[in-house]
Amino acid sequence: MVHTSPKPGLYEQIMAETPGGEALVTCLQCGTCGGSCPSGADMDSTPRRLFAMLMADMDDAVLESNTPWYCVSCYYCTVRCPQAIPITDLMYTLKQSAIAAGKFHKDAHANFSDSFIGYVEQFGRSFEFGLATRFQLTHHPLRTVRKSGLGFDMVRRGRLHTAPDRIRNMPQLTAILNEAKRIAAQPVPAGGVT
Amino acid sequence: MTENGTYVYYPGCSLQSTGRAYDTSTKRVAQHLNLTLNEIEDWNCCGATEYFSVNALPAYSLVARNLALAAETGGAPEVVAPCSACYLNLRKTNDYMHKFKKLGAQVNQALAAGGLHYEGGSLRVRHLLDIIVQDVGYDAIGAQVTRPLQGLRVAPYYGCLIVRPDTGYNTEYPTHLDALMTTLGATVVDFPMKTHCCGGHMTQISEEVAYELIRRILKNAADYGADAIVTLCPMCQLNLDAYQGQVNRTFNTDFNIPVMFFTQLMGLAFGLSTDELGFGSEMVPAMPALSRIGRELPEERERPKRRDKQALPMPTPRGSGRSES
Structure with a gap:
């Protein structure tokens, strides 16, 4: 498949923003990725189909797809791809693009990632108790009741802390992350991130 | 293997909470095998799979802070992580910073804001199981x-x-x-x-x-x-x-x-x-x-019974077999 888009679209952008992403031009459309994917059945498009859509400039449909959000990050597709395309990394980049474009799939996945990051940016450590409680209460209030027994058992066994752990040098971490965000907000340099 | 069996230890958040038993047993077994695990001072979360879903450069920078701190820890250049997700993130960031120079430079620009620097690829990131089977043998x-x-x-x-x-x-x-x-x-x-x-x-x-x-x-x-x-x-x-x-x-x-x-x-x-x-x-x-292997858990502490034996029996539900006159 030869890509003939006159101006850089999502396809070019995704490749430029993914380390090693330029390998995507060699995609054979063989479908090994979709066939290997443990959550392929729950995706509206398999990775193979999503890449075909990308190459066909169906940018909006790609950004609205649930495919990257169902990726469990198992790397089966990546190691099985005959063209050594970093498919899992491309899925991460697609999620970032969907968030940036405000078009991410209506499922709550992006919100989960956001909550997780929120705690990390605040404390320097993840905070499972806060994360699970906040996420479940927001998105599945009825399930929360059902799952609270499990949470209680975990707390009783010392496997969930009800207060977050914190790192000491939060100012340092904050300075690093803020600078990284500032750099990331700038346009991608010619030739991509690699 | 490092010369004296000393490694930099990155436990990760899960080993402090949901996977506490893993941390406990890792430390105990390491001690038994004369391995020294020097924990990275003030390490932070690796970002799991979540941070990379939202913003890649801060995600790499988050991980790189740990690598920079690890390089200053006794036991370098080998970092050991028992958690597979931490292992992946540390290894990937380490490799990518080395392999993709622009990315490495950008991450270091971010690290500099916190007074840190890390040379991608200068440490070797390994999973605990790899240390056990390869180094101990x-x-x-x-x-x-x-x-x-x-x-x-x-x-x-x-x-x-x-x-x-x-x-x-x-x-x-x-x-x-x-x-x-x-x-x-x-x-x-x-x-x-x-x-x-x-x-x-x-x-x-x-x-x-x-x-x-x-x-x-x-x-x-x-x-x-x-x-x-x-x-x-x-x-x-x-x-x-x-x-x-x-x-x-x-x-x-x-x-x-x-x-x-x-x-x-x-x-x-x-x-x-x-x-x-x-x-x-x-x-x-x-x-x-x-x-099955003749091992027992420590006895669970006897809980005080709520009702004593002298108390009256609980009422039996109807139709439970007891004949009523």
């Missing part, structure tokens, strides 16, 4: 076995990230955990699902997806008659152990397979007590499996 481990796990049938569960993307082991059918278990005297069962995904964070986001993935793994282990699943990742342990009850309710199954860390089984074979190895915090009790 099966022979030295076998020599420490005083109470072989004779008669215990284990399903060695690797999960994804210890073998993928390429880590030097077979990406789909590795055997080093199998060999370790055999060294400890356990019987290893065939386990075709050994590198399939446990569902990761899907237990929180999409139960339907996660429970099916967990069910497949539990069924496979049960089909091959495993007494226990042995794992090397706190996320895999959490999903297979804590959600086993939910999976049983969802699919009307009756799986009852304890999920242990390989370090716990090493400790048992070395003759260490269940107490020292963090047993007792699992949701599916390890006791029935441990009793």
Whole structure:
């Protein structure tokens, strides 16, 4: 498949923003990725189909797809791809693009990632108790009741802390992350991130 | 191997909470094997799979702070992570900063804002299991076995990230955990699902997806008659152990397979007590499996009975068989 888009679209952008992403031009459309994917059945498009859509400039449909959000990050597709395309990394980049474009799939996945990051940016450590409680209460209030027994058992066994752990040098971490965000907000340099 | 068996230790968030037994048993077993694990001072979260989903450069920078701090820790240049997700993120950031120069430069620009710098590729990031089988070696481990796990049938569960993307082991059918278990005297069962995904964070986001993935793994282990699943990742342990009850309710199954860390089984074979190895915090009790090898959990503290024997009996529900005159 030869890509003939006159101006850089999502396809070019995704490749430029993914380390090693330029390998995507060699995609054979063989479908090994979709066939290997443990959550392929729950995706509206398999990775193979999503890449075909990308190459066909169906940018909006790609950004609205649930495919990257169902990726469990198992790397089966990546190691099985005959063209050594970093498919899992491309899925991460697609999620970032969907968030940036405000078009991410209506499922709550992006919100989960956001909550997780929120705690990390605040404390320097993840905070499972806060994360699970906040996420479940927001998105599945009825399930929360059902799952609270499990949470209680975990707390009783010392496997969930009800207060977050914190790192000491939060100012340092904050300075690093803020600078990284500032750099990331700038346009991608010619030739991509690699 | 580092010259004196000293490594930089990155425990990661899970080992402080949901995977506490892994941290406890890792430290105890390392001590037994004369390995020194120097914990990185003031390490932070690796970002799991979440940070990379939202903003890549801050995600790499978050991980790189740990690498920069690790390089200043005694025991460098080898960093050991027991959690597969931490291992992946540390390894990936280390490799990418080295391989993709622009990315490395941008991450270092961010690190500089915190007065840090890291030379990509200058450390070697390794998983705990790799250290155990490669550096300590099966022979030295076998020599420490005083109470072989004779008669215990284990399903060695690797999960994804210890073998993928390429880590030097077979990406789909590795055997080093199998060999370790055999060294400890356990019987290893065939386990075709050994590198399939446990569902990761899907237990929180999409139960339907996660429970099916967990069910497949539990069924496979049960089909091959495993007494226990042995794992090397706190996320895999959490999903297979804590959600086993939910999976049983969802699919009307009756799986009852304890999920242990390989370090716990090493400790048992070395003759260490269940107490020292963090047993007792699992949701599916390890006791029935441990009793097969003649091991017992510390007795649970007797709870005061709510009712004394002198109290009147509870009323019997109607139609329960008692004849009423």
